[in-house]
Amino acid sequence: MNILIFGPNGSGKGTQGAIIQKKYGVPHIETGVIFRQNISKKTPLGEKAKAFIDCGELVPDDITIPMILDRLREDDCKKGWLLDGFPRNLAQAEALWAALEKEKIKLDYVTEIDLDRETAKKRIMGRRLCKMDNNHPNNIYIDAIKPIEKNGKMVCRVCGCEELSTRADDQDTAAIDKRHGIYYDTQTGTLAAVNFFKKRTKVISVDGSVSVKEVTEELLKKLK
Numbered sequence: 001m002n003i004l005i006f007g008p009n010g011s012g013k014g015t016q017g018a019i020i021q022k023k024y025g026v027p028h029i030e031t032g033v034i035f036r037q038n039i040s041k042k043t044p045l046g047e048k049a050k051a052f053i054d055c056g057e058l059v060p061d062d063i064t065i066p067m068i069l070d071r072l073r074e075d076d077c078k079k080g081w082l083l084d085g086f087p088r089n090l091a092q093a094e095a096l097w098a099a100l101e102k103e104k105i106k107l108d109y110v111t112e113i114d115l116d117r118e119t120a121k122k123r124i125m126g127r128r129l130c131k132m133d134n135n136h137p138n139n140i141y142i143d144a145i146k147p148i149e150k151n152g153k154m155v156c157r158v159c160g161c162e163e164l165s166t167r168a169d170d171q172d173t174a175a176i177d178k179r180h181g182i183y184y185d186t187q188t189g190t191l192a193a194v195n196f197f198k199k200r201t202k203v204i205s206v207d208g209s210v211s212v213k214e215v216t217e218e219l220l221k222k223l224k
């Protein structure tokens with residue numbers, strides 16, 4: 001099963017992506033995570049990507065496109081993949097489509113979480129990272145995943161870890177605006193990529209403004 005998931009930063013794409021991954025048992029490939037791992041390991045790729053990521057700009061296509069196409073050729077992707085955070089612009093969508101056609105790989109589902117820009121921004125700023133596990137969802141602005149209060153302190157709602165932090169680019173409003181500017185751009189940005197797929201295949205859209213549980217239910221119903 002080969003799946004793409006679109007949605008602005010803050011739409012719950014990571015949370016829903018983890019649920020889709022579980023359903024189909026395919027690797028969840030998140031471009032942002034790959035970059036951040038390379039930055040923390042101080043690899044040459046990480047060093048090149050860091051400056052762009054810090055200010056919310058896209059890492060250039062000549063770095064990102066081959067990185068992702070190579071990742072999709074790895075062994076664990078033979079059973080399928082869930083691609084999250086790529087394509088992020090029209091050029092990446094065209095490159096992915098051409099590579100899939102050339103390698104005769106079928107795209108089974110293209111999914112999109114719809115969310116308005118203001119709500120997405122608020123949710124990004126509310127995101128909290130658990131030191132024990134980055135996949136423990138915590139957000140001070142979303143009731144369903146609000147951290148728990150313990151002795152006047154917010155702790156991880158999953159494991160109780162007392163060290164909750166924020167991602168630097170999540171608290172920088174200029175960086176958020178830049179990231180959202182790219183997402184909501186229908187000319188060459190991510191919505192242009194979504195429209196590219198809408199012209200070629202069916203795109204499953206779900207309303208991201210409702211609760212996490214409701215988004216999951218709608219998504220799973222439509223994915224079959």
Ligand code: AMP
Nearest residue numbers: 031032052053057058059064085086088
């Ligand atoms: P994310 O974790 O998805 O918010 O991504 C964090 C950052 O990684 C983005 O703001 C970009 O700088 C970079 N990035 C992620 N995906 C891509 C992509 N498909 N193309 C270029 N840069 C990307």
